[in-house]
Amino acid sequence: MTLPDTMRAMVTMGHGDMEQLVFHDNWPRPDPAAGEVLIRVRACGLNNTDVNTRVGWYSKTVTAATSGDGYDKVGEEDPSWGGAPISFPRIQGADACGEVVAVGAGVDPARIGERVITDNWLRDPDDLEDKNKTGYFGSERDGGFAEYTTMPTRNALAVRSDHTDAELATFSCSYSTAEGMLTRAKVTDADTVLVPGASGGVGGALVQLAKRRGARVIALASEPKHDDVRALGADVVLPRAPDNLRTALGVDKITVVADVVGGPYWPTLVDVLERGGRYTCSGAIAGPMVELDLRTLYLRDLTFTGSTVIDLSVMPALIRYIEEGAIKPALAATYKLEDLREAQTAFIAKTHTGNIVVTP
Numbered sequence: 263m264t265l266p267d268t269m270r271a272m273v274t275m276g277h278g279d280m281e282q283l284v285f286h287d288n289w290p291r292p293d294p295a296a297g298e299v300l301i302r303v304r305a306c307g308l309n310n311t312d313v314n315t316r317v318g319w320y321s322k323t324v325t326a327a328t329s330g331d332g333y334d335k336v337g338e339e340d341p342s343w344g345g346a347p348i349s350f351p352r353i354q355g356a357d358a359c360g361e362v363v364a365v366g367a368g369v370d371p372a373r374i375g376e377r378v379i380t381d382n383w384l385r386d387p388d389d390l391e392d393k394n395k396t397g398y399f400g401s402e403r404d405g406g407f408a409e410y411t412t413m414p415t416r417n418a419l420a421v422r423s424d425h426t427d428a429e430l431a432t433f434s435c436s437y438s439t440a441e442g443m444l445t446r447a448k449v450t451d452a453d454t455v456l457v458p459g460a461s462g463g464v465g466g467a468l469v470q471l472a473k474r475r476g477a478r479v480i481a482l483a484s485e486p487k488h489d490d491v492r493a494l495g496a497d498v499v500l501p502r503a504p505d506n507l508r509t510a511l512g513v514d515k516i517t518v519v520a521d522v523v524g525g526p527y528w529p530t531l532v533d534v535l536e537r538g539g540r541y542t543c544s545g546a547i548a549g550p551m552v553e554l555d556l557r558t559l560y561l562r563d564l565t566f567t568g569s570t571v572i573d574l575s576v577m578p579a580l581i582r583y584i585e586e587g588a589i590k591p592a593l594a595a596t597y598k599l600e601d602l603r604e605a606q607t608a609f610i611a612k613t614h615t616g617n618i619v620v621t622p
Contacts, residue, residue, distance in 0.1 A: 271408035307357030358406030451476025592616025
C-alpha cells in the first residue's frame, strides 16, 4: 500500500476558544515508531476532554463550568487532565476507529488490515499498573482528528462488530469512563444507581453498563430526552434537577451516585445516598466547586471515589461487551472533520443524546 506523505488534520494550536482549532489539508503524516501501529482513521468521537484541554479548564485557576470558550486566565503549570503543561500544536481526539495500515519495528505485520478502536490510556510498558506513569491519547500525544494517527500497538484494540465506524467511535472514552466508574464503585445487582446527566455520552453509557451489571438505574435528564434515556434501559427517568429529589425518588433507595455533572446541585445528589452508599465521579461539567457538609460524609458512612485512569481490565471487558452485543452505541450526529468547530459547538450545547463523531 502506498501511503501519502501528508494528510488532512484538525490541529489545536494552543489554549483558547474555537479559533485555536485550525484545519490543515497537508499536515505531515506520522510514521509508526518501534512498537507502534499506523491507523487510517475512519471516525473519531468527541468528548469533554477535548474541550477541557483546549480551553485549559483542568487548571486550578479555572473554577467555572465547562465552556467551549477560552478563559481569561489559565495556569501554565496545570492546564491538562494530568495537571501538567501540554505541547502545541496538538492533534486532539481520543475516540478513534479505523484500520491498521502499517506497523513499526517489532510489531507483527499480521496486524495490518485489523479494524481497531483505541485504548486511550498510554501506559509505561514496563509498569502498566502505575497510574502516575500514564498519558492520554489526543493529549500527551497526537490523536484521531486526522486521516492518520499512530499509537502503541497495545492501544489499538481489534474489534469484530457489525457496527459502523462512526458507531464504534462512540465507545472508547465514554464507555470506558463509565465502566471505570462502576468498577471503582463496585456496582452489583444489589445496587440502585442514580445517574445525573444521563443523556450525555458518559451518562448514557453509565445507564447501559449499570443495567448490564443487573443494577436498578434511576436517570436524571432534561424532559425532551426522556424517551431516548428510557431506550438505553433506565428503569426510572426523572427531570434533570427535581426540586425535591427525595420525594421524586419515592421508595427507591440510592446506593450509588455515578456523576459527571457536579455543580450547584451536587449536595442534593450526595444527600440522597443511603447509609454506606458510594459516590463515584469522573467529571464536573456543571462546575468543579461544590459544597460538602462533612457530617453527611462521616455520619452516613459514605465512600467517595474519583475515577480517571481506568483499571487494566476495563478495555478488554468493553471489547467483549461490544462483540457480544451487550451494549449499543448512542450515535447522535456525524460531522466532517473540517467541520469540527461546528461539531464541538453542538457537543457543548448538550441538546443531543449520546455521542457526536467526526469522519475524516
